[in-house]
Amino acid sequence: MFKNALKQFRVLGILEGSSLLVLLFIAMPLKYFMDMPEAVSVFGMIHGILFTVYCVAIIYAAFAVRWPFRFTIGAFVAAFIPFGNFILDSRLKLLETN
Secondary structure: OHHHHHHHHHHHHHHHHHHHHHHHHHHHHHHHHOOOOHHHHHHHHHHHHHHHHHHHHHHHHHHHHOOOHHHHHHHHHHHHOOOHHHHHHHHHHHHHHO
16 A cells, blocks of 8 residues: 555656646746637646645545655645655655665
8 A cells, every 4th residue: 555655646746746847838838928828727727636636645645655744744845836746756756665
């Protein structure tokens, strides 16, 4: 259960982080340079849904993997820092190999 929950969380983190990259570097330029605000509406909603699921997944992973309280709080803080989930993923990769 430990490895499976951690792997699922890491995959979700990569998806959520990638949705932010798409939103910032594809949808936002389309909105402001090509006058296509629909791109931000669509990708913003996708990112919002993935972010919400990611926050719920932090809680699930904290119980499944038995993270210490400080690590769980750190995961939440990393979720609100742009690209923080990629940094968290590198730490989780070390946990997964152990």
